[in-house]
Structure formats: structure tokens, C-alpha cells
Amino acid sequence: MPTVPKPRRGAQAVPPDALAGCPFHDVRMKLWTAGLRPTRQRMALGWLLFAKGDRHVTAEILHEEAQASRVSISLATIYNSLHQFTQAGLLREIAIDGSRTYFDTNVSDHHHFLVEGTNALIDLPRIAIDPKELPEPPAGKRIARVEVVIRLRDAES
Amino acid sequence: MPTVPKPRRGAQAVPPDALAGCPFHDVRMKLWTAGLRPTRQRMALGWLLFAKGDRHVTAEILHEEAQASRVSISLATIYNSLHQFTQAGLLREIAIDGSRTYFDTNVSDHHHFLVEGTNALIDLPRIAIDPKELPEPPAGKRIARVEVVIRLRDAES
């Protein structure tokens, strides 16, 4: 069972260091402030995930990348880590149909193009969704999030 | 392997009868015009799916309902039938995350509320999405569909 510790008390206030700009320290800091121990595996995954700008990955893809980087991490640990990162707010699960789960390193409020066939995801340039345009939620409920997926197909077909 | 025959030639032009209003004949006609043989199993499923207005179902739910109706249909056949219905345009798959696939009997252009926790789906009153508001698709691609999911959470939490 994956263990998800609570965020470290006061971590935000007393970060271990502030060598911003160095990817290694950045990842360590991300983990630290999230209350996750910077283990070898999590550092490696953090490196793969956050050092290259915004990404959309599946557990399988990350696993392959780790192996390509000669870092040995079991698939189970990758799943566990992805969920821990998600709970810590470092990642976001993306809701598209299809059997596999995608994780997005861009946790800001945004939406996606989904290319049919390849299942590739592309961040949308921000489209503003006016809350006033949205329908009223049923009684007792509030809107937690709006997710928009724009499916793309080859132009000629 | 599920076989999905092409729509019956000229079926639209020469429907077997036109007793609209009778659910039994309506389902039979739906299948007929879709080019699907009205077998006992498909008739039963069509009955469950289309006789009660718009519905959101999983294969599992349909299976339980069929058993509750004392109709014996294997789960494999339910999966096959759901996909055949979908290909025939009688159903639509809904893209939400989560492990199971939902099918919607409302195939018109619309969107959904998704209640967190129960995973219940609720059709949205039509919200117009202005095509002019949408971002430009990448070169060589066109927009096939826009899907909006509004996640709901209990108001107090």
C-alpha cells in the first residue's frame, strides 16, 4: 500500500536551500516541500517529469524512459510515485477515455487537444471559461473543476 | 470476434413496419435500420437501454439489469453489443477518467456533470460552445468533437 505522508510541517517556511535554476535542487525542493522523501527513485522520476517542461505521461512511458536512462525502477513504484505526486499537487490526472491514465506535469488550469489515433495530448492555449456561462450545479453541489477535451482528426478524413 | 455488418442496404427506405410509439417495435426498428439483426439478446438490451429515456450505463450495470429482468445474457455479449450499438450510432462512449467505460443513450451533442464520489453522470442543459471561441487546431487537423465534463463536489467540503 502506498504511504502518503502529510506535507512536512513548516517545510514551505524553511526550505533546505534555494539553489533555484539547478534542476537537481529544484526537484529535491519540490519533493521536500511536498513532504515526500527525496529517495533515489523519486528523484529520478522527478527529473524525468519536471526537467523538460510540460509533459503528458503514462506509467508505461515513464517506466520506459527510466529504463532508457539506466535507472531501475519497478512499474509498481512508478504507479505509487505518480499517485503520490498527484496527491501532493505536483501532477494532475487527465480525464480522457481510453484504458490508460495520463498524468500532466502542468497543474495550472488548462485544457487539451486530443489527437485521435495517436492519443497524443496537446495543451490548449488558455481558453477562458466564463463561470457565468456555466450551468447551475444541482442543489448541494458545487463545481470543482471544468475539463474540456477537443478531439482532433486528420483534416482530410 | 464481434462482427459488425454494414447497414442494411436500403433499410431506411423500406422499414419493416412503422408502429412508432410501441417500444417493442421501436427497438426492433432501431436495430433494423442500423443493420443489426434483432436477436433476443439485442432486443432485450435495446429495451433496457432505450425504453426509459436518456441513460448512462456501464457494461456491468446493464448486465445486472438484464439479470434482474430474468434475461440471461453473458457479459461478453453485452460488451460486444454495446460496441456494435456504438458503431451503429445508437450509443456514444463518454470520455471520463476512471477505469470503466460509460455509454450514453443520448447521442445528440451535449455535455455532462460528473458527481465525484458516486461517479454519477448528469446530462447538461445545452451549453452552447461557440466555434469561434475555440482555439485553432494544429495544421492538418480538424476538430472532431468538443467534450466538456464539469466535476461536482459536495457544496460544504
Place this chain on the structure above:
DNA sequence: TTACGTGCAAATAATTTGCAGTCCC
């Protein structure tokens, strides 16, 4: 009759979990 359909059981695929051993603080 004969291709289309169906049920069953086995096969996949993605993901999760139990647990014994390892590592960080």
C-alpha cells in the same frame, strides 16, 4: 442453409496490493 450471433472460458492489459527487505532521517 449459412453467415451472423452468442456463451463460455481463457487471454489481455492496466493497475493495485501484500509483504519482506532496504534506506533515509
Place this chain on the structure above:
DNA sequence: GGGACTGCAAATTATTTGCACGTAA
């Protein structure tokens, strides 16, 4: 040292497929 973490293998869950048999046209 002790709880947090990891790897592995087995377990789950959702879905698909192969194939022998059944059935609608």
C-alpha cells in the same frame, strides 16, 4: 532504530478474444 519506501509477485478489475454451438433470414 524505526518508520518511510521499494521491488516483486500475486491479485484485481475491466475488457477482449477464440471457438464450438445456436439461430435468424
